[in-house]
Amino acid sequence: MSKVLKINGELYTVETQDEMPLLWAIRDIVGLTGTKFGCGVAQCGACSILVDGNLIKSCSMPVSYGIGKEIFTIEGSSDNLEYLREAWNEVNVPQCGYCQSGQLIAATALLNKNTNPTDDDINNAMSDNICRCGTYVRIRKAIHKAVELRNQDVS
C-alpha cells in the first residue's frame, strides 16, 4: 500500500488504502494541513487542490487518483498564485481565513485558464467555494486586482 505522491514538486511516500481521499492523505499522512476539510462531499471547496492543473475537490478523489501526477496545494507557489496572494493582501480579503486556501487555489485555476475574467467568469468559477464569513465581494475584487498586478508586471 506504499505509494508516492508528488506535491508541490516534492516526493512523499505514503502508506494508505487506495480509496482514502487525497485530502486526508495530504493532511494526515503527508502532514500538509493548509488544504482544509469543510464538508467531505465536494460541496464547499475548502479542500481544493490542483492535480495536473485541474481543479479538484480533494475530499472526494481517492489517493490513487493522484499517483504519478503533479499535485499543487496552497503550500506551493506559482506566478498566478503569487499575484493572487498579493491581491488578497491588498484587498485585505480574509476574515477567519479557513476557506481561503481553497479560494486561492480555485482562483489560481481560474487565472491559469482565463487571463482576464469578468465578474460572470468569477461567479461561475468561484461558486463551488463557500466562505461562511462572507468575503465574496473582496474575493471578486482581489481576483480583478491580481490580473491588474500581473498586467503591470508584464507591461
Add this chain to the structure above:
Amino acid sequence: MSKIHKVNRRDFIKLFGLASSGIILGCNLSSDQKDFIPKLDGVFSPNLFVQINNDGKVILISSRSEMGQGIKTSLTSAIADELEADWNYIEVKQATGDSKYGNQNTDGSRSVRTRLEPMRKIGATAKMMLITAASKIWDVSEDECFAKNHFIYHSKTNRKLFYGDLVDEASKVALPSESSLKLKEVKDFNYIGKTLKSIDLKDFTHGTAKYGIDIRIPNMKFAAIQRCPVTFGKVKSFDSSFAEEIPGVEKVIKLDRIVPPTGQFFGALGGVAVVANNTWAAFQGKLDLNIDWDYGENHLFDTNDFKKTISQRISKKGKLIPGSRGNVSSSFKNAEKVIEATYHVPFLVHAPMEVPNATAWYQDNKIEVWAPLQDPQTARAELAYFFDIPIENITINVTFLGGGFGRKSKSDFVVEAVSISKEIKAPVQVVWSREDDIKHSFYHATSAQYLKASLDQDLNVSGWLQRVAMPSIVSSFKPMSDYASGLELNQGFTNNPYKLDNFRLENVKAESNLRIGWMRSVVHIHSGFGNNSFVDELAFAANIDPVKFHLNLIGNDRVVKGKSKYPYDSRRMKDVLLKTAEISKWGQSLAKNEGMGIAIHYSFYSYVATAVKVSVVNDNLKIKNIWTTIDCGLALNKDNIKNQLEGAAVFGMSLAMFGKITAVEGAVEQNNFFDYQMVRMKDAPNIHIEIMDKMNEKPTGVGEPGVPVIAPAICNAIFNVTGKRIRSLPLIDEGII
C-alpha cells in the same frame, strides 16, 4: 477599574520562553457581566502583556479568540497606538485560556467595547515607563521627553533612544499609577480609527495559519463519534465488528453522556467513538457502527408540528413582560386602522467552515487541550469540574478558529476529546464531520411572533402588541425553561428603537427538544425580522414611504437613560437611516422588476440601517445591492469593520434565503451544504458599507449588528416589487429564490 501589575516572572517565562530579555507588563482587567451563562467565579490576576525585546520587537498578547472578526489585530493595535510603537515591530501571540487574562469570552460583540480602554492603558503605561527610562539615561525631566514611532525623543536636544535600547533601564522603572496615565486624543491616533490589515494575512494566504483541526502532536490519534440522532438519546448496545476491520481503526469505545450541572457548562452528548490513526478511517469506522439507541423523550419532536403549536399559542394571551406600557386595548378600539401579522423564523445552525474539533491529552493528572474556542475559560473550568483535575493543571491552547458564530462558545467537543484521551491514554483529536455539525449543534432557536398595531387618524402608530414564542437558550443550562428569558427579550423586543406609548409585549411558552444555543446576532435575528417586516406592513397600510414611516416611528430626538453605559439615542438611529437612504438613493425610480426594502435595528449598542435592492423575475430573486450604515461609536479598525458588515450581509442573506433546520421523530433532517445551503459567489451582491464618524463616542458592537437587518430588508424589497409579503423564512420555502 483596571489595575496594572508587574507580572510574576514565572508567568512571563512560561509565556515567552527564556530567550529574550525585556520588560513586560500585565494588566488586571475587570470582569465582564456575563449575559447568559452563569460561570464559576474566576480569580483575576495579571493577565495581558506587553513585552519589548532589546532588538525592539514588541510582543503583544491577544486575550480574545480570533475567529474572523479581526480582534487579534484590532485590540493589539490599540496597545501599539498608545505605546507609540511602530507596527512593523509588532508580533501578536494568542493567550491560553486562563482567568489571569481577564474575561476571554469572545462573544456578544463586546471585545472592543469592554477591552479598548484597558488595552490603551496598557500601551500608555509602557510608553510612560520608556519615557522615564530615557529621562534617567539623559538626566533630564520627563516633561522634556516624548515618544514617537518606536523612539523616545528629548525635545530640547533632539536626541533619541530606540525602544529596544531602553529595555534594561525601563525594567527598573516603577509602574506609574493608573491616574497618572494620559491617553491620547483622537487627533493623535496612529492606528485607532484607521485601517490596519490583518496581522495574519501571510499565514491565511499560505495555508500556514494553525486552526484547531491542524494541530499535530506526536503519536496522536484521530477520533470520530457517532451520536444519537435524537437529542440526549443513549446507546443501548452496539456492534463494532465492521468498524474494527477498517485499516487504521484502532479502538471503538462507548462514551456516556456527560450531563452538565444546572446553570453552567455544556457537557457532551455521548455516543460511540471510533479511534483511528487518521481522520478518514475514524469517519469510515463511525459509519460502519451498528448501534441500538434508546432515543429517549425527544423522539417525538417534529419541527412542523412545533411550528403549528407555537403559532396557535401566539393567538392567545401570553405572560406580560416588564417594559410594557400604556394601554393597547384602548388604542386598538379607537384606531383608524388595525393591522396584524404573524412571523416565523426556523431553527438555524452556525456551520462554521472549520467543524468543531479538539485535540486533548490527558495524562498524569494533567490535561492539555488545543482547540478553536470562543470561551476557553469556561472550557477549562468545565474540564476541571468533570474530570476532577485542579484547574491549574489544565492548559487550554487557543488556536485560530475557522469561524465561530457562537458554535465554538460551547465546549462539548473538548469534553469529548478529553474523555477519549483519558480512556485511550494517548493524545487524540476529535473531528466532527459536517453531518455531525449540522445534526448535533446547539441550534439557534425557532420563533413565532404575533404582531398587532393600530394607526390613529394621523396614521401614527398608536398601539403595538407583540407576542413571542421562542425556545430559550436557558434550557441548555436549566431544564424546563419553557419561556424566553428576560435577557433574550432584551434583544430587540423590549428595547426596540421605536417611540411607542402604548406597547404590550407578551411571552409565550415554547419548550426545547433540541439543544438551544446562540448564533451570531442571537435573538436580534427574530426581533429584527418581526419588527422591520411589520413596520413595513404598517407603512404600506398608511400609504407612507417606509423611510419616512420609520423616522416617524423612531420619534423625537431623545436619549433613553437607564442603568446602561450606552443609552439609546434616537438621533443616532435616525442618522444611520438617513445616511442609508442617501447612499442607496432611496426613492429612485426603479426598473420594472426591481424593488427596494429598508430595515433598521439597534443591537449590541450599535445603530444599523440597511437598504436592499432586488429584482424578481418569475419568482427568481436576484439581490443586487446591499447598503449598510453603522454607528458603532469609535470605529477602531475601519476596513475590518467594513469587512465584518459585508460578511454580516452575506450571513443574513444565507439565513434569509436558505436557512432552515427541521427535525422529524427527534432527528435533524439536514445533512451537509447540499441541504443546508449557503450563499455563494454567484449570489453575492454589491455591498456598500458606511461607517458614521463618531470617534468621540464609546465603541460599541461590530461583529453581530449587521445581521438582523438583512432578512427583513430583503423581504421588504421583495414586497416592494411583487406585492408578496414574506412572513416565514426561509425564502426557498416561499418559492422565491
